[in-house]
Amino acid sequence: MGQVTLIATAAMGIEAVVAKEVQDLGYDCTVENGKVTFVADEKAICRANLWLRTADRIKLKIGEFKATTFDELFEKTKALNWGQFIPENAEFPVIGKSVKSTLYSVSDCQSIVKKAVVENLKRHYRKEGWFEESGPLCRIEVAILKDIVTLTIDTSGVGLHKRGYRAGQGEAPLKETLAATLIKLTNWTPDKPFIDPFCGSGTIPIEAAMIGQNIAPGFNRDFASENWEWIGKSNWDQARQEVEDLANYDQPLDIQGFDIDHRMINIATENAEEAGFADLITFKQMQVSDFTTNKQYGVIVGNPPYGERLGEKKEVEQMYKAMGRAFASLDTWSIYMLTSHPDFEKLFGKPATKKRKLFNGFIRTDYYQYWGKRPPRTK
Template structure:
């Protein structure tokens, strides 16, 4: 089976998390800004799309070369054996981006790459008329950075955070792959109690339940490469069936999601139902300040409203203060709180064990980590 150079793209700050996921699945990785490189065959392309919880996309590296002129870009692109990837009727849109490069006009770069591929394909397939482009979609990207060109073929389609279960969401939803990354960063394991005190549409508890039951995050969705002639649905269906058989249906989990807004709790329950985990998550309407527990060694992960988005700053900082008062006595619990308010510790009332810079979309946030001291049972 042919081996490809592959890239798993990642949100800024999560590259190492994606790299660790790939390592745990047995791949050798090279972690770079916004991506992780690895090698794999057609089966690996489907498996990583199906199973990676924290990546955005899986891309095939078609070529890498230097280009400072449009002529160089055209000729180097045309030299590629595109017929190994694209059938005659392929629909191949070309996206682009450019950083610190001589060729900085992105639409022109896209047009040149498109023209080069059309020229090559017309020669190979002996076409004098336009290519039909009526078949499956093969999304191509030309990315330039310091005059280095990276041509990739996207195997995913819609980003991997789109699991398919979240039909309704709140005003400031956390992407599903970001939620999974927070769970990994929080070192939550299925034998520990998990609480999200401001769960909104339920993304964090649902992702915890998917991890706990070993449910592949891509099980309910399809990938653009399944329509490709050289990958196809039979192999995808086989791997999907194997993923279904790997689900741990008899596992016992302690996962709770609370929110002050009863309407959001109903949405969270519906989303959990769609994800197939409604029976193992305890959703309840409750304010963060009213949380009490006698359990030990649990993990709290929270994405409370940031001052600039859902509420005014004063009420949000009052929430941080309440959290500090409620969670302070829970010394065996670990708490991980994501916020863009860099003064969070001041209102929470305690300095974090560690802070980690992450990006929730384009918004810079910090994950404030308070490590618990486990009590031996």
């Protein structure tokens, strides 16, 4: 097969974090809004799906061209090399989106792309009549932005944030990909204590444990492209073997999660067991104002309530103040908080060293970063 072009999709604002992960896997990449593109061999499809913690999906790019008429969309789609990637018995539904483009009717674009792909495959497989579509899933996406059409096939299946360890969740669960991003944006290393004072269903502590022991986020799940013959079972086997070889199960970790709600502590504990970290993460019911520690040089990462709902704002503001008091003496600790509350710094009682704009779902938030003192250099 040789080289393929892959797109790792990313939530707004974290493209650089995804790009760093792609580079760490050994691939050069380019960064645009919402996507990181790289050219690699087919084994990269397996590795990227297994290893990328902060990307949403890995898509295989089939082609890109300008189209302002349905004829143009049909002919240019039909001219691409679909038969190289889509087996004769594949199921190939088409999804779509169109932004600021002449061809704005998504349903029309989807059916035209579907027809064009069918025509192409008929020619490729020298076949008349219907395709049964009973085999592996090759979900095609037609994405049109300012009249530029990008055609991809999704290699992931279920979104990459679905790691396979979530037995239960609370009302507003943090996406696993965002949790991993929050940790990646800190200075935490696995030899330091790590605390999430608002742990909810345990996503941030579990993602920290996976990062700490270098466990691939996709180790416990399946991907759509595992059934694609042209990638080959041996590539998947090798990629999964690499995941096994690079995991550092002996790395000791000091990770704790606290939450005011005892039901969330039970859910978090179950999720940690499901992920295989039952003995590594300690969960405890506690409110943030009661937090004390005599440990040094730790990292605190939290996604506290934002007070977006009516009647919660006052409570949340009091809690931010209490948190500021509880953390005031932790001068060797680094503290990172994600919230949409515009007055967080004032309530917490201290301006952040740095803040970064991030989206939690559709909520625009800031990630407030307070860097602690560095440990003294050992001779």
